[in-house]
Amino acid sequence: MKTTNAMREEFKNVVATRKRKKKKEEAFDIEKVWKEFKATGDESLRNLLIERYLPLVKYIAERLLAKLPHNIELDDLTSAGIFGLMDAVNGFDLSRGVKFETYCTTRIRGAILDELRSLDWVPRIVRNKANRVETAWRELEAELGRAPTDPEMAERLSMSMCEYEELLCEASAISIVSLNEKSKEEQGSKVLRKIDILEDKKGVDPESELKRKEITEFITKGLNRKERLILLLYYYEDLTMREIGATLNLSESRVCQLHSRILLRLKNQLKKFQTELLS
Numbered sequence: 001m002k003t004t005n006a007m008r009e010e011f012k013n014v015v016a017t018r019k020r021k022k023k024k025e026e027a028f029d030i031e032k033v034w035k036e037f038k039a040t041g042d043e044s045l046r047n048l049l050i051e052r053y054l055p056l057v058k059y060i061a062e063r064l065l066a067k068l069p070h071n072i073e074l075d076d077l078t079s080a081g082i083f084g085l086m087d088a089v090n091g092f093d094l095s096r097g098v099k100f101e102t103y104c105t106t107r108i109r110g111a112i113l114d115e116l117r118s119l120d121w122v123p124r125i126v127r128n129k130a131n132r133v134e135t136a137w138r139e140l141e142a143e144l145g146r147a148p149t150d151p152e153m154a155e156r157l158s159m160s161m162c163e164y165e166e167l168l169c170e171a172s173a174i175s176i177v178s179l180n181e182k183s184k185e186e187q188g189s190k191v192l193r194k195i196d197i198l199e200d201k202k203g204v205d206p207e208s209e210l211k212r213k214e215i216t217e218f219i220t221k222g223l224n225r226k227e228r229l230i231l232l233l234y235y236y237e238d239l240t241m242r243e244i245g246a247t248l249n250l251s252e253s254r255v256c257q258l259h260s261r262i263l264l265r266l267k268n269q270l271k272k273f274q275t276e277l278l279s
Contacts, residue, residue: 034094049089050082053104057081060108068116077112084111129167132157137264147265150257165253168260222269227262230255 030052037045061077088104136156140148154164229248233239245255
């Protein structure tokens with residue numbers, strides 16, 4: 001238990017702290033600083049304003065980070081957001097009667113999104129095409145109760161078979177995975193990159209071989225002979241699309257189309273499998 005004198009002393013410290021904080025806030029007249037900065041362009045006043053609104057940058061960056069993959073760093077988003085804040089401070093017009101917080105939020109968010117787009121090696125148009133194909137596949141699968149055929153997909157997307165094949169080939173580029181992507185271990189909080197846990201192909205692990213066999217059986221289940229061969233030749237024999245086409249007497253574009261369709265089907269099968277495990 002605290003003594004009466006100790007409690008009084010603590011109360012005095014709290015009051016004094018509040019007074020100092022209030023005095024500091026009163027000394028920092030934000031409107032006055034804005035007017036003086038816009039009139040003089042003083043760099044020290046600009047830095048003062050940037051420092052004032054830095055917490056807003058961190059807040060926006062943290063909210064965006066919650067929706068992004070683990071390989072994205074908060075510091076990178078914050079740095080991009082600071083550039084957006086600097087532009088907002090320079091471009092803010094006091095005469096428009098808009099709160100600076102409202103104005104700068106859009107600029108900060110835009111700067112962060114621009115930085116994310118610059119880090120994404122996949123062009124935006126390719127990502128949009130992949131999303132379009134995946135959405136159409138899910139809708140048709142739900143309506144039909146089975147995996148849709150290529151003609152059905154082409155009809156849903158209002159395009160010819162030739163156009164649909166080209167779309168699949170372009171959308172398949174998004175399937176590449178970054179080896180720098182980070183993930184957490186199931187037990188513990190240690191963060192690893194995918195490149196850190198790559199299998200050593202020089203060694204033979206019986207457990208890995210067994211798992212590989214099970215995965216192969218799971219992946220090839222429900223596939224016809226031609227689709228099974230495409231997967232095995234591409235992922236296990238490291239053949240190119242052109243080499244697979246020559247082996248199976250198919251065109252390179254046809255192999256690419258079948259490969260994209262198989263990946264799309266497997267992706268939906270895995271989602272169903274995960275849903276069943278969680279339910």
